[in-house]
Amino acid sequence: MGHKLEITGVRKVFQPDDGRQPIVAIDRFDLAVDDGEFVCLLGPSGCGKSTLLNIVAGFVRPTEGRVTLDGAEVSAPGRDRGVVFQDSALFPWFRVGQNVEFGLKMAGMSRPERERIADQYLDLIGLRAFRAAFPKELSGGMKQRVAIARALAGDPKILLMDEPFGALDAQTRGTMQDEVTKIWAATGKTIVFVTHAIEESLLLADRVVVMSPRPGRIKAVLAVPLDRPRSDVAPDFVALKAEIQELLRERRND
């Protein structure tokens, strides 16, 4: 059997409107992700990691190369890929429950059925009591949990997360990292998670894809053979962290 997600020879060139030099955002990007795997794309801002995620999500078309999910080529956004954005992107005019049910409603599912499924995911994120609340009544971390539930409710084949905790304070961020590990364990989803925080990638991922900027390329792929729950002070963790720091430092001396 092939891989869950395959990214082959992807290149993305942005052509500025004002006639300046084209910008190569991503070049020669190859990556295969297995079913149930948790992969982090790690790199400094401007390394094209979000662009790559947007290509996988189908929001952006690659200039060259292809992306396949379960062997089928990705060409447009679709409900087989759940997306969690940095700013929760919850629909503020819908209540929490309506947000979680959104994808199911669009697919024409009956109300009792989609309420049942939404409750299931609200239980998973521990926010069932907030079903009738509007997003404005939630904290940043709660919003992101709802956004995760919304992305999961349609039972996508893969979950794409674009720096989902980047805007949260350090403490909430830690809680959310535990939460996402728990959700991943409970659902067995394949997750591609974009971050610029080394610790975050090492706390979460099976493999960390370290990227270098301009053009965005894979610098190295590191397996993280640490048992969960992980401790950021364990010697192996610290060693891996130092290794990645070194990789990211090299870039600047190019």
Add this chain to the structure above:
Amino acid sequence: MSQPWRTRMARSTSVALFVVAWQVASVLNRRYQYLNPILFPGPLDIVRAAWDEAVQGILWRDIIASLARIFQGFAIGSIVAVPLGCATGYFRRLEDWVDPIIELFRPVPPLALLPLFIIWLGIGEVSKVLLIAFSTFFPIFLNTTEGVRSTDPLHLRAALSLGANRWQIFTNVVARSALPGIIVGLRLGFALGFFVLVAAELIAADSGLGYRIQESRNFFLVDRMFVGAAVIGVLGFTFNVVLRRLEEFLLRWRSTIVQARA
């Protein structure tokens, strides 16, 4: 809209003091004849005049005539402006065709077109209703397109990745994002429509509150002129409150409500 009682007290007292001061000034004026008292009625004179008009029935006829015009005009204006504004904001191609036409007509004050409307449509109701519709159209249209365009691209992406089709995106995301803008447009449109209504009635009508002011002027009934102005003010105030309540209800999901003033 629950204000602290201190604020409410201050606001009510302010209005009450104004009315009392006016009444005192008018009584003093009657005694010392600084101005001809007929030109400067006090609040009580105006209430008395309003009472007379109400008993005679002309006050209700005027209110109904004016309200019928504003509601018909406002309804026609919104029914045209909201869908057209949605389409123009949603489809970029259409924008390049519609925008120039709008910009061509927008700077023309609606009242400048009143004589033209009268020549085309006669002195009856149609010319006034359509002039109101015409004037309400612009603020509603412009705020609707603006609202549609202000849709967060992230919300569009979220909806796409959740499997929504174009129509579902329009009804569930774009129209909802545009709603605050549409409501601001409706409020501005109503205020402008009211303005045009009264002006049109002053110039060319045989009923309505604006007409009554003009007619009272011809008969030198200054207190009735004040009644007309006061009733117009009360109606405008009432509708603004109603529209604001509606806005607060429809936009209860928002953290802040934009306070548009016009």
